[in-house]
Amino acid sequence: MTDLPTFIAGLPKVELHVHHVGSASPRIVAELAARHEGRSPVPADPEALADYFAFRDFAHFIEVYLSVVDLIRDADDVWLLTHEVARELARQQVRYAELTVTPYSHVNRGIPAPAFCEAIEDARKRAEADFGIALRWCFDIPGEAGLPAAEQTLRIALDERPDGLISFGLGGPEIGVPRPQFKPWFDQARAAGLRSVPHAGETTGPETIWDALRELGAERIGHGISAAQDPALLAHLAEQRIPLEISPTSNVRTRAVPSLDEHPLPRLVDAGVPISINSDDPPMFGTTLNDEYAVAARLLRLGPDGVAALARDAVAAAFLAPAEQARITAEIDAYLASAAR
Ligand SMILES: O=c1[nH]cnc2c1ncn2[C@@H]1O[C@H](CO)[C@@H](O)[C@H]1O
Numbered sequence: 208m209t210d211l212p213t214f215i216a217g218l219p220k221v222e223l224h225v226h227h228v229g230s231a232s233p234r235i236v237a238e239l240a241a242r243h244e245g246r247s248p249v250p251a252d253p254e255a256l257a258d259y260f261a262f263r264d265f266a267h268f269i270e271v272y273l274s275v276v277d278l279i280r281d282a283d284d285v286w287l288l289t290h291e292v293a294r295e296l297a298r299q300q301v302r303y304a305e306l307t308v309t310p311y312s313h314v315n316r317g318i319p320a321p322a323f324c325e326a327i328e329d330a331r332k333r334a335e336a337d338f339g340i341a342l343r344w345c346f347d348i349p350g351e352a353g354l355p356a357a358e359q360t361l362r363i364a365l366d367e368r369p370d371g372l373i374s375f376g377l378g379g380p381e382i383g384v385p386r387p388q389f390k391p392w393f394d395q396a397r398a399a400g401l402r403s404v405p406h407a408g409e410t411t412g413p414e415t416i417w418d419a420l421r422e423l424g425a426e427r428i429g430h431g432i433s434a435a436q437d438p439a440l441l442a443h444l445a446e447q448r449i450p451l452e453i454s455p456t457s458n459v460r461t462r463a464v465p466s467l468d469e470h471p472l473p474r475l476v477d478a479g480v481p482i483s484i485n486s487d488d489p490p491m492f493g494t495t496l497n498d499e500y501a502v503a504a505r506l507l508r509l510g511p512d513g514v515a516a517l518a519r520d521a522v523a524a525a526f527l528a529p530a531e532q533a534r535i536t537a538e539i540d541a542y543l544a545s546a547a548r
Contacts, residue, residue, distance in 0.1 A: 214511050214546055215500045219520045219538040222453035222485055222496055224429055226378070227308040227327075228276050229488025230292040236490075238287070239278040240477070249274050260491045265410045268284045269351065269380055272491070276312050285318065285326035293334030293342055295489075299496050302535050303527060306402075307345040307376055310363045311356045324367040331371050343526070344369060345404055347376030347399050350384035357485040358391040366401055373526050376429065377405035381493035386418040402426050402526050404452075407504045410463050413437035420449070427452055427524060432464065434480065435471035449473070450524035454487035456494040472506050483521035501507075515543040 231239070233253035240251040248254050262268040279285060289306075296304050308327060314320050331342045348360045364372060375396035377389055386407060393403055406429035407419035413433050417440065419425040431451035434440045444451065453472055458464040464471070475482055484503045486496040494502075504514050522535050 208544060211439075211504060211511065212334070212497070212501055214486075215497050215504070215514060216299070217542065217546070218300060218500070218515065218518055219535060219542055220299065220496065220500070220518050221483075221525050221527075221535060222296060222301050222304040223427070223483045223521060223525055224454055224485035224487055224510035225292075225296075225304060225306055225496070226488050227288065227292065228279065228312075229272065229491055230295065230306075230486075231275055231278075231288055232291065232295060232490050235288055235291050236275060236278065237322035239284055242284065243278060243280060247274065247278055249278060255299065257493065259491065265380060265382075265461045265463060268491075272493035273312070274490070275491075276309075277316065279313060279318075280316065281318060282322040282326040282397045284418050285313065285323055286330045286354070289327050289330035289342075290334055290337075293330065293338055293340050293439055296342075296496070297334070297340040299533045301340060301496065302538070303341045303343070303525060303531070305343050305374065305526065306344055307347050307378065309347050309349050309360075309378065311352060311360050312349055314359065314363065315352075320363045320367055324363070324369045328371060342371060343373045344371045345374040345376045346372060346401075347378040347406075348389065350377055350381065350406075352379070353384070354388060354392075357389050361395055364396060364401065372401065374402040375403045376403075377407075381407065381409060381411040381415055386415055387422040390422045397424050404429060406430055407432035409458070410461070413440045416440060425449070430454065430458065430463075431452055432458060432471050432475070435474045435478075438478075441475070443481055444481070447482055450481040450520075451475060452485050452524075453482045453503075454485045454492075455499060455506065456492045457487035460492040467502060467506065470506060472503065476507060481520060481524060482517075483524045484517050485521075511543060511546060515539055 236294045237251040346364045403424045408416040409430035427450045
């Protein structure tokens with residue numbers, strides 16, 4: 208058996224909670240910054256960028272995140288970012304990824320919705336041809352922009368309806384952004400066949416997760432780590448098989464959790480809550496999906512069998528057709544068997 212990092216690097220995976228702009232690598236950020244003659248606080252130098260991606264708190268993280276969003280100014284930038292994100296995911300043996308994109312933020316910066324959707328769709332199809340990876344879209348509402356953003360995000364989702372669009376989400380800060388107010392837009396999105404995957408319980412308590420379940424019809428929860436504080440919620444998530452999309456390093460870098468050793472992931476798993484392991488905004492957090500699997504293996508004391516089970520759990524939580532889930536799961540099983548020889 209090879210060492211665990213090597214095993215993880217070759218393990219077929221899916222990723223369910225990873226943000227489009229949040230995945231812009233230092234090289235991509237440098238290229239985007241260079242395209243716009245340095246009219247941005249975002250450093251083009253990868254070293255300086257690593258320091259720039261250090262966050263005082265969650266609000267500061269969102270502020271930095273939006274400064275990178277400002278670098279994306281036209282459809283070519285959108286295409287470049289999307290295709291490169293797909294390349295990096297495929298390098299990590301990701302076969303399928305549900306990428307969270309925030310059309311409101313780009314349309315609000317002057318990129319017309321049709322051009323934005325055409326760019327992500329063309330990059331998605333090219334990535335499938337170039338790298339063999341299947342991408343799907345979650346359109347999320349940037350919560351800090353409130354109900355106008357909800358309305359515009361839904362409009363773009365329903366009017367443009369790109370082929371890859373499968374889910375509807377809610378990102379940004381939770382503090383001061385109560386979930387119930389978004390119910391009318393989630394109701395319309397779900398009625399149109401989009402799956403509901405809001406963030407909740409990342410920086411606020413279990414009540415935000417209850418709201419996301421009861422008011423927004425959440426089928427999965429982005430983060431949801433504060434569920435560990437509420438035994439009734441843990442039992443509900445476990446009984447109803449509602450998966451949490453866990454990104455351990457994200458929670459430490461945004462100060463949602465003091466340290467990895469204090470991360471609630473072991474308690475969530477012990478309570479029988481279904482989870483998937485994700486990277487959220489990997490370059491911003493100085494991590495990769497493979498690194499997050501290694502973190503989970505350490506926190507959960509897993510070997511190759513346990514890590515392969517984490518990958519299977521993510522496949523089971525994916526909004527994939529059963530035949531596709533079976534295909535990727537069989538790949539995981541075959542890989543584990545071959546690594547054991
Ligand atoms: O970990 C996260 N939690 C919440 N929002 C996030 C996270 N990572 C990226 N975003 C993104 O922050 C933007 C705010 O306007 C949104 O685009 C949201 O998708």
